Amino acid sequence: MAQSPSSSHPVTLLCLKGDGIGPEITAATQSVLNVVDSLYGLGLRFETHDVGFVSLEKSGSTFPQSVLDAAKKADGIVIGPVSTNDYPPAVQGGVNPSAALRKNLDLYANIRPAKSYPGLPPRVGDSIDLVIARENTEGFYADRSMFEGSGEFMPTEDLAVAVRKITRKASERIARTAFALARQRRNKITVVHKANVFRLSDGLFLEAVRDVRQEFPDTEYEEQIVDAMAALLIRAPEAYDVIVTTNMYGDILSDEASEIAGSLGLAASLNAGDQYAMAQAQHGSAPDIAGQDKANPASLIGSAAMLLRWLGERRGDARFVSAGDAIDVAITKMVSSPETRTVDLGGTIGTKAFTEGLIANLS
């Protein structure tokens, strides 16, 4: 957002539908946002652009420059999942819109909650209520680790190399985000790494988190190696509060954590930086259920609630925080009752019926 926040101008949300189930769950999210807009007088204005295969067809790129330009002018972004695995190479227009926005808008913190719902038993163990603070701008992601060119290359036809970038700056800022978040919760941090093998790169990450720890002496602190963490999440998910980790470990562990809570279909997330924020479900485009009214839209609707709270805190406007909280209450009501659960949660209702029920709860 170029201007400083104020409560008088309309709040522009850029909506990007994406691929697979993206159009279904973004439509659901937008209808929920419309309702809280009128209930809370938020002054939302929606601007919709194409990304993904629709955009490739129209403009030759899955992520045209015009979308980045619009994102830079918007107050917030809502993006549906994208089918990146099926995209053509970059020279043929296949650009990952999600990665491009995270990198270009410096959305360094990917905040991924996993929470049990009343009446919905977790898939394993006792209830879970944790947040993963995942570094979002570097790590083992080929499209994020180089200034120019790709972090993945083949010097010969039988040799493929991937470069992983870890910096002190990015590690410190995600650590600070995580500690600040922990203070608002149960004040416990678990830092997840693989410094026993990646002594230099994960070693640098760990060192940066330990340094930041000095600023938060009252926070309970522990370190776990990532493979053990994957097991411990199954064994005792209730033991964790805020987990801070590098990009790829966070990506994998957050899918595990949200599935423990019930389903990837509940997995909300916010990509946030100092200036911009983007609501985005944790999961992918689920091509296996696309276009069948089977997707659980709670993931993206919950992500939009996170975006509204981010906007509310940034603008000093309690209406946005209340609207975000009201959406979460309405999701909880829907998920807590077996009759109003989607198929991924063992229920029978579809995307549209879930959205209508949620809106009825809001109103």
Ligand code: NAD
């Ligand atoms: P996926 O997350 O799309 O699906 C995994 C499983 O979870 C599938 O069984 C799917 O049906 C189910 N699922 C996911 N979201 C659901 C929802 N809201 N409701 C009910 N069930 C849901 O993972 P995948 O199949 O490995 O990836 C599909 C595509 O998504 C690939 O092209 C991949 O590159 C891409 N992807 C995109 C993002 C993103 O846009 N942020 C993230 C991950 C993967």
